[in-house]
Amino acid sequence: MLEFLADPESQIYIAALKPECRVICYCGTGGRSALAAKTLLDMGFRETASLAGGYAAWKSGR
Numbered sequence: 912m913l914e915f916l917a918d919p920e921s922q923i924y925i926a927a928l929k930p931e932c933r934v935i936c937y938c939g940t941g942g943r944s945a946l947a948a949k950t951l952l953d954m955g956f957r958e959t960a961s962l963a964g965g966y967a968a969w970k971s972g973r
Contacts (some may be wrong), residue, residue: 913947913950913951914950914954916928917951917954917956918954930954930955930956930957931957932956932958933958933959933960934948934951934956934958934959934960935959935960935961935962936948936951936959936960936961936962937961937962937965937966937969938965938966939965939966939967940964940965940966940967940968941961941962941963941964941965941968942965944961944962944965945961947961948960948961
């Protein structure tokens with residue numbers, strides 16, 4: 912669904928998702944967010960990152 916949410920031509924586009932804005936993706940363990948960040952980069956987003964280790968690593972302080 913990410914591709915549709917980030918595409919201005921989509922009916923479910925989220926206007927806050929702009930290619931010129933910084934986007935930090937995160938998920939539980941970091942795998943899905945890494946793929947999401949790569950997808951956004953492929954779509955032309957310039958500043959996209961994934962939280963290494965995901966929410967679990969962030970919460971534990973790793």
